[in-house]
Amino acid sequence: MSSSLQKPLPAWYVAATQARSIAIIGASSNPAKNHYQEQLTIYGFKGAIFPINPKETTIGGLKVYANILDVPEPVDVALIAVPAQAAAQAVRECVQAGVPLVYVFALGFSEIGEEGRQREVGIREALASAQGRTRMLGPNGTGILSVRAQMVATPLAARTARLGELRDNGVAMVSQSGLVSSASFITSQQGFPAIGTSFAIGNELDLGVADVIDALVQDDACTLILCYVEGLRQPERFIAAARRAGEAGKPIVLLKGGTTSAGAEAAATHTASLSGADHVFSGVLAQVGVRRADSVAHLLDVTKVLAVYPRFAGRRFSLLTGSGGLGIMGVDSFVNHGFTLAGWAPALAQRLRKALPTFLTVGNPLDGAGDFAWGRPSLRESILCADQNPDTDFIVLAFGGMLDAEASVAEEVRSISQTISKPLFVVWVGGLGTAIAALDRAGIPAFGDLRCLGDALAASVAPRALSQAAPTTQDNAAADLNIAVPKLLESALASKSTNLDEVASKTLLKLAGIAVIEEAVAADAQEAALEARKIGYPVVMKLRAPGLMHKSELNAVSLNIKGDDQAREQAERLLAIARGQSIAGADVVIQRQVPPGLELLIGMHTDLVFGRVITFGMGGVLTEALADVQCFRPDVSFAEFGRALASLHHQKLLAGYRNLPAASVEVLWPVVQRFAALVRSLPAAVREVDVNPLIVEPGGRSVVAVDALVVLDHSSLHTPE
Known part of the structure; x- marks a missing residue:
């Protein structure tokens, strides 16, 4: 500034x-x-x-x-x-x-x-x-x-x-x-x-x-x-x-x-x-x-x-050590945090073979045994090779014990550090503290334990920057949200309903320009079969009723319905559940069955400190088991959403695991952007919104909301006396 x-x-x-x-x-x-x-x-x-x-x-x-x-x-x-x-x-x-x-x-x-x-x-x-x-x-x-x-x-x-x-x-x-x-x-x-x-x-x-x-x-x-x-x-x-x-x-x-x-x-x-x-x-x-x-x-x-590397952003490391044990523990400490071992460029690997004793092997971690422990010339050459290695983002030196060598090795490292450009970190396990103190004075981050360094690097590393600019998103909202949303909610609030039903909830999403699954509503089994034929088999059927939020607990969902007879049979089964549970006002929702895709979720709730926040992450029936979500405010930017997406644990699933489509930030961002706009327009009476699953369809170029629930809070409409 x-x-x-x-x-x-x-x-x-x-x-x-x-x-x-x-x-x-x-x-x-x-x-x-x-x-x-x-x-x-x-x-x-x-x-x-x-x-x-x-x-x-x-x-x-x-x-x-x-x-x-x-x-x-x-x-x-x-x-x-x-x-x-x-x-x-x-x-x-x-x-x-x-x-x-x-x-x-x-x-x-x-x-x-x-x-x-x-x-x-x-x-x-x-x-x-x-x-x-x-x-x-x-x-x-x-x-x-x-x-x-x-x-x-x-x-x-x-x-x-x-x-x-x-x-x-x-x-x-x-x-x-x-x-x-x-x-x-x-x-x-x-x-x-x-x-x-x-x-x-x-x-x-x-x-x-x-x-x-x-x-x-x-x-x-x-x-x-x-x-x-x-x-x-x-x-x-x-x-x-x-x-x-x-x-x-x-x-x-x-x-x-x-x-x-x-x-x-x-x-x-x-x-x-x-x-x-x-x-x-x-x-x-x-x-x-x-x-x-x-x-x-x-x-x-x-x-x-x-303090030394305020913009530390590297994820690929070279680990140089005088101990095989420290090398193994160092790899565990860093890889567990998402860092990766750098490979050696062939020419640099050749230089290292010449510098190291013949009984040592060139690898990563690079175990220099006594040569490194005592700060011999091969240590300097190895650090210089790591600095010049294109796959190396940062260098870690791991030493231990060697009380007589602390001062001299620390001075050698300080001297070498003046000639390199990449971040350098030192771990000295089990010493007197002489080396760490000397390196601290020289402005070289030094630690007494590999895990401490791994934890510090994990918290320090800058999020991966997105390589692309925010995609241009066309505003697909059907109407001015500040006008349309209150109008849609008017009857539900007047009737004191605790929630919008699934169809009304997805209508709210459509107002914001979010794609929802093709669906229809039927009052009886015959009408359900007609609507299913119009949509095209296979279809899914769900029971709908005022106040019914968790259909799976009643076994009130039927999948993979492939013909009229099956459609009538399943519609009658669902309506029978409603009669058996004395659920009034029930009908059946018929939906196009989406081919298998990556199941995500997006939702909103009100936090005690930050107010309304958006939750995005892995969805579907394994939502609770995976427990992999990120939270952000409705003013989220493209770059901020990209960082949140990259912070989810199940990156293999997001990248397209086996036959599942990949979920790219470019495809997901328009949905998040429109959902955030919807959240900003919602009146105080809307307490929660849950869209789960949000499915990335085969091919990975489209996203559709399959189920949604909007929870209302009537207490927010009244001012305490």
């Missing part, structure tokens, strides 16, 4: 990252309670510190002021370390003093329920009066860290232990957990890359995740953004901020707490967050290009990859 086109950095963000003066409201002469002043002093904050406490005169050798309004010069950041019940008054005084950023540490707000929410009212009123001139982080947080300002405005829970000189490698973090924020910062400062800016945002009463990401996107000093969240209060703003980060070339790596139902319940009590279904969360993150981590260690491992 060009600096000339950027908006100015927000005043609160400048205050947080480049603070020149800090006030501590609630400063204490008790060393056990004066964490903030202590940490600021220890880590060398160069600006002015103003302790505020009406009962003290000096604290830690600094003059104490009774009120922030008494401070004789401007204050950039006010750290409010008073009990929850006193926080609102402190914020009011900060607003009067014109402080750009206040941080409220106290617990006891929305995370404890209604009493806590009432305490927030006074804070909101004070901030509103500032009209944006004073912003707030917290409450229920642990502070801010900015290496640029040498500002450690957080308790690191250390009275005697100290970090060394703080470093900033362009990585920033925003976290809903103070401990995750501090732990990540401390760990990163002992390795590479070091987090240089960190915000523990707590309950997000004012500034939230999206605000911080937006500011970090604008800040040229930040190149990589880490997040820990338990839920999203403003999902639309988060999505917009994530997209801006992607456009600016700044990867976001996100760790989420509350991925299970029990975890989500704990998340709600921790920071009063809303947690949605985790598979939806993953799908939406992938849609907007956010990488996902599954632990703090994994988060920092992914950071290590992206």
